[in-house]
Amino acid sequence: MPANYSIEDLKYWEDQIQEKVDYFGLNCFPQEYEICDHNDMLGYMAYSGMPAHYPHWSYGKSFEKLKTMYDYGVSGLPYEMVINSNPCLAYLMRDNTLCLQVMTMAHVMGHNDFFANNFTFSHTHPELTLEKFKAQAVRVRNYIEDPSIGLERVENFLDSAHALMFNCNRNFAIKKRGEADARAQLSRELSGRTDLSDEEINKRLNRTPIEPDEDILLFIRDNQPLLAEWQRDLLTIVHYSASYFVPQIETKIINEGWASFWHRTIMNAMEVPNDIMLEFFAHHNRVVAPHPGSLNPYYLGVAIWDNILFQEMGIDPASEKEYITPSLEALETLYSIRESERDTSFIRRFLSEDLMRSMDIFEYEQKGDKQVIKHVSDEQHWQDVKDMLIKNIGVNSMPVIRIMDGDYEGHRTLYLEHEFEGRELRLEEAEKTLEHLQSLWCHEVMLETMLERKPVCLAHDGEKFEIKKLGTKQSTPKKKETAET
């Protein structure tokens, strides 16, 4: 083994880290470490870290991509990977030096604590994660081996399901209300309306979904009668996967910031030999270095956490102290923030104007083939820049698309609406994704959106893709409605 440590060393340091974790009051799941080599790591990365995962060619593709990038030195491998599970599972790279392993283990404690306490993860049942992924893998393999289904059909169905997996309810803290409740409320709202005929009100009350639905896969599972049982199960599996990973996408900055904050705090609090400490500073500075031209989530996250800590401890952040040991009282505030925030709210609440200016965050726009700075974080514009930043993090960078009607015009057409907030969909992707949606729904699908600043309806009926101008499109159903009344 080329490494300069033994398992005994790791155990020794783990004890030291644990001591500090207890002292500072982090509240972690039990921890498990697995030492792996770069090939294992690439494999884990390709399958989102899961020790067992259902097969699909796209994971082969992602493995090849990662491996190519690694082989050509385009990107290195992470020092670790942490799974949101209970006990918390983390992979450590075998080739890390002792210093890196210690730093990484301290870092993992931060993630572990975050997974265990942040509300965004509360629905993910971490104690079942590994078993669930494993059971799903077994089910998918069984479908593949079933001669009446087979690899081809499973794979094609998964292709379509994957295309829509992130078109799901993003905020798991908001509970979906039951259909009866929704109908009751809609009926209350509509009863006061005098401009609508009874027939129209009735129609709206009997529409499926009763209110716009973001969970496209689940809607199809529950409302498409032609699906076989295995197909419904695949939809459930893919949806589960998305709902498991969305919280991680939503908390990238706050979570990485938290873990980096903690590896630094723990390393500083322990008695560490000088040579290891020096090596640590070098690694740490690299991890949280600013990346001009983009935005390093580690850097942004730890900067915001530091800022909060400074305020809590009454220290002027401009005094630029090298490092401060957090007081336990100040940490109380930090703990409550790590419980209740995710990236969007974390940045909205705690990324201050000063901080933005000192980090030189700017907003850019596309001009021709160039990206040009539109605003910098000055007095007039820092709010705009911040809004732009928030618009582009995590799930906010994915369009919100809702199902409006599962039986549009009585033809079983699936009618969807893109919640337009200034950004248009890329047409090529929209076309292909609609094709996938159509293959799941088996009837025509329509998506209302904006194209070149004009409202349009993208439609796919299984044979061809069409872009219909909405001026005519919208008027048709309305005319029909009035004709009926």
Added chain:
Amino acid sequence: MSTIFRDYSHGDALRSDRSASDRQRHRKKIRSSLQENIADVIAEESIIGQNREKVIKVPIRGIKEYRFVYGDNSGGAAQGDGESQPGQVVGQDGQPGDQPGPAGDQPGVDFYETDITLSELIDIMFEDLELPELERKNLKDITTDSASRRRGYRSVGVKVHLDKRRSVRQKVRRKVALQRIAEGQESLANIDDDSFPFRKEDLRYRRRVPTERPSSNAAIVCIMDTSGSMDSMKKYLARSFFFMLYQFVRTKYENVEIAFIAHHTQGKEVTEEEFFHKGESGGTMISSGYKKALEVIHDRYHPEMWNVYAFHCSDGDNLSFDNPIAVQAAEELCDLCNLFGYGEIKPASSYYPGSTMLDVFDEIARDNFKALSMKSKEDIWPVFREFMSSEKSIETH
């Protein structure tokens, strides 16, 4: 509650190539997607006249994983170096690494292109054709008349190759040597010729080595009308076709030679460069090209030693008195060639129904002759297919 460490063990690492089957599925998908697009890729200009190691970027459709994503014009936020000013250019498309914005978690942003060498591409294209081996001349025919050449001598061999002269010389040498040694010694002094027999080591045999001849030879004779009426588009189509023919034949034969014959009213042999780039003017006599081709074949590519493929591209404008002569020459070519084809290039815009050779060539009833028409670059592939399919049908005879 104590932390568990699972140490690295080498055995595990050997077992755990978990992504192997998913990788294989992915590669299969790439290949089949290429197969679907092969016609488009082949019709692209860039591959003609390129060497086989050239790497081509092929956009892969169907391997990309599609999702609803925002377009490129949506802008974003990023961090500067501390000196950012409004109006400053911070990035340009097509320069990876310079793309601002936190892109880490955005799914679906996945441009997919694959690199492939020309030779892989061609393999795929021929796989798609599902053509059988083209070795119509079985190897026996070539090797029966094989000659061997003398190359040196050796001390073992069969009687018929015994070289008497060298063997005697060898014996004389030995005798002289022995006599020198014997000069001082009485007992051996009188060695005479009669009592000095050949020994085995004196014998010399001629060494014969078989001539190194490739087991299969093929010659491609490209004939093209370079008269004034052949414009660049027509030449381009012809070129694509010849290119494919050449590449195709190359996959099947070890030794492939190619001859270019340009003709207008006179046929002459030219280099590849001249063939495609030189414009001639004047009328057209197709028979002149065929006659030149026959000459070249007789001179260099005798059908007993070569599998000859000839193909002629023209726009069908021929001086009418030449037609019967051309038909006759074409039949002669059929006798000598594995396959002979005529491709009439008539872009839809310039179609004169009156002047076509397709009708004229109708009277040639040979299995190994095909007269085909190409209108646009999309036709190249089907036409090539059809041309090659006649080879297939001959083979099943």
